[in-house]
Amino acid sequence: MKSVTETTPDSERAERAAEADNHRRSFFAKLSIALSVVIGAAMTLPGVGFVLAPIFVWPRPKWRDVGEVSKFPLGSTVLVNFQDPSPEAWAGVTAETGAWLRRSSETEFIAFSINCRHLGCPVRWLEEATLFMCPCHGGVYYEDGEVAAGPPPQALARYPVRIQNGQVQIQTSPLPLTLD
Ligand code: FES
Secondary structure, eight states: OOOSSOOOHHHHHHHHHHHHHHHHHHHHHHHHHHHHHHHHHHHHHHHHHHHHHHHHSOOOOEEEEEEEGGGSOTTOEEEEEEEOSSOOTTOGGGGEEEEEEEEOSSSOEEEEESBOTTTOOBOEEETTTTEEEOTTTOOEEOTTSOEEESSOOSOOOEEOEEEETTEEEEEEOSOGGGOO
16 A cells, blocks of 8 residues: 555656646746836836936027117116027927016127026016016015025026127026026
8 A cells, every 4th residue: 555645656747747837837927027017118218208308408508589689779678588498399488488688788788587596586677776676575686686685695697698680689598597
């Protein structure tokens, strides 16, 4: 009579078959996980790249026409609008920005950023007071953009300006708060 623990050729074959089956299942499970990772990455990475690309690709500054020189009276300070340096097709009005442009002489202009240096609110030019005022927290700037009162830590940023073919041009930058 055979003992209980004794193995027969049939049971050995069955064990080997079960072991091979386990190996196959394990292999296919790992293959399935690997394929899922590859497919998931293929579907996700383009979207992640699309969202993160603007962080790493800094738009180059661009010169924008803001009007003919003759349109600006000597000594005037007026609001001019222009597109930011990297307008996206879907940006709509959000691609529009502005600056306070002053004609300081026949051939010289100064362009102040409209964004307050405190938290970026748009400042207004008050002609009678010759001051820039920020409505958010009471920031006040002198006519040369230096801080007169309130929380702004720095003078208003300025854009580079030039005259080209009778047109006043402002060099745009993605974040006016970072300009000098
Ligand atoms: Fe202008 Fe605060 S954002 S004073």
